Amino acid sequence: MYDLIVVGAGPGGYEAAAHAARMGKKVALIEKERLGGTCLNVGCIPAKTFLRSSKLFHECREAAAYGVRLGSVEFDMPAVVERKNRVVKTLTKGVEGMLKRAGVESLQGQARLIGRNAVQVGDRRYEASHILIATGSRPAVPPIPGIRSGSVFDSDTVFTLDHLPREVAIIGGGYIGLEFACFFHEAGAKVAVYEMLPQIAAGSDTEISSRMLQILKRQGVEFHLSAKVLAVEGDTIHYAGADGAKASATADCILNATGRTPSVAGLGLEDIGVDFGPRGIRTSEQGKTNVAGIWACGDVTGRRMLAHAATREGIVAVNNMFGHKDRIRYRAIPAVIYTHPEVASVGWTEEELKQAGVEYRKSVVPMAVAGRFLVEHEDPAGMVKVLAGARFHEILGVHAIGDGSSEFIVAAAVMVETEMCVADASEIVFPHPTVSEALREAILGVH
């Protein structure tokens, strides 16, 4: 009998398991594939190692602008994949060691819930006072004829590419599609993105996503907005453009990046009456499902679908199941798109404020107000936007585009989380010269 069984060893599950074990609980962690889940194996980490390589390649080709002359530069895809595998292995080992030190028992296999306190793995049955479902998500497959064919990659299979394609067609202009667009483009491929909505990076502050569109277009990425992909046939993609006119394009790599679907199948949720829908398992802000003793965190709940949100949700669930009151607040969870330039944001977007009828003030400054940003970029494109309440000037949202923003957004998250007002935040000293000074300037610009 365990105190807790965690199903799924991604950043939601493994952190929660370790947290509970450190509290002195008897914990088992069940994983059917690989430790680390999507994030470590086919998500955040591999994508970022790819992007690191493509950025370096791109910078080498631009080096002359910074006074550095290089000979010929090549992008070595197999070496990039090899490095990615090495990084993933190091981090996976790290998680393994961490779980061992915390005292979590790791089990391999497909878990099926057979009661509110019991889980079946293979022919063995395990019992626990609490079960935390952290099975994550898988790439969504929209109803487009031909999209299931072997020639279409998704964000799982794309990491198996052993060579760099010449032309890449990406279906979906959300953060996954954009990061791969950036990677393939920088690595030297010709990239076209097909997005159903009239804007890219849906959910982002529109001013930021428009800016991003402008920058990526200037870099040479092709965008088809309000475009509906009708079918995929071999290496051909058929679509209807914004004007409704049908067209086709070919690419030697087609990537389905249309989002992610919560992994709820095969868990036996129906049998024990756990409430879930196409958007995932429904949970309270404590991580509870409708069935006592069964909890859920991460992508499978369909809430924020971010690794760090999953981790926090898992820890919140563990705290609550063992008597420590805790709740998740989604308002101050930062989000980053690791394109070049990066996009980082936290809190309300301007569209959300308008829709909710919240009166606000806004301040937008170019990233180039920070000397460091100018130092780092020959083409200093980027901006920081701060949204604050009209009455008290409490900081409601911060949205930035520009490299370096992913590292300073946590400061903005603290401001949003603790409802700092502009006057308080103005007393905080930002190190000089850093890109973060753009945030300071934007805050000071709120009147």
Place this chain on the structure above:
Amino acid sequence: MAVSVEVPKLGNTVEECLIAKWRKQPGDPVSEGEIVADIETDKATFEVTSPANGTLLARFFDEGTLAPVFANLFVVGEPGENVDSFRPPGAPERSAPPAEAKPAAAAAASARAETPVAAAAPAGQMSPRARRFAERHGLTWSGMPMPAGSGPGGRILEDDLRQQYYSSPRVSSAARMRLADGAVLGGEGSGAAGMFLASDAGAPARRISGIREKIALRMRESLASTAQYTLTASANAGGLLLVRAKIKASTGVPDININDLVTFCTIQALLEAPDLNAEFRDGTIHRHADVHIGFACDTPRGLMVPVVRNAHRLSAGELSLRMKELTAKAVQGNISVDDLSGATFTVSNLGSLGIESFTPLLNPPQVAILGVNAIQLKAVRRNAGIEFIDSIGLSLTLDHQVIDGAPGARFLKVIREKIENVEKLCTI
């Protein structure tokens, strides 16, 4: 022979004490063991006594100031003795205190308008050291309970505040501003580590509007000055629905709704029951031959009761039109006082909001008010079987001072008959 008294060291970590109060003035006679000064650390207050009989010759620190431990605090001796050799370095050469010693912290607090500490904590409840801590850390208690004081008589000491400051949830800046705005924090904070966020502050208490105040007064008067009770019955609504359907199907006829029809039927009933179309004032019943019908109307400013004068002279269509005019005026807020007074009977409809039964409150001096409820299916026994009919609920509130149950019930029966025969009463 003059003797000096040092500031005692009241704890291992105590380096200085605050002079809370001088009990003696220089020149006052003091006897051995008599309290001369109250001093405080962050945790406790302490009385310093005279070691000998004599005269208080000098005090080296003012009230509200901090004195280092082991520094000479005061000197007791014979009048005229020189005290200079006792004077601690840095202490002012002044033995006479300011006539009205004012705690320095309080003075500072009043100088800083944005720190309403002094106002939040009356002097005496909070030690000067605590006051200083509160001021330096921007602690205010508007809308929140003060920490329990551990000092004598519940006096709040610095340590109490320190405990509270470092152990209790913080209040975010935005929440603090909302507090200053009159909002009140309750329960627990929903932010990180229990931080109180702006969303945890309830809306500030707000004075009700003039019209609301008037409604409140009238409702209280209604309950206080009458003996009201409610009778509930229902009528077959088949006729109402039929007429309504006919209206909807026809063109060029006024859009009379169910409420208009019920009001129209009520007016017809009142013509047959003058006891209920009446006012009761000072022991006198005033019956009215004319029906001025008031109808409750939900407006953005609250409940209003516009009045259709001489409603008995109007056809259903005319009544409906007049009610719509008055409703529009009431909602827009440009209805005249004349159109809001003089009713002899009132109708209130909550049926359109799905209410199945309620207790309308009388508008004194009127003696009755009819509540109109939702139309629901009702099972009735008919011939050999059960049949479902559409049925409208009626809630009649009466003043028992002048209308007993039986006449009230009889009147309700008349209204029911009118409603059930509405097709004959109003021709479309």
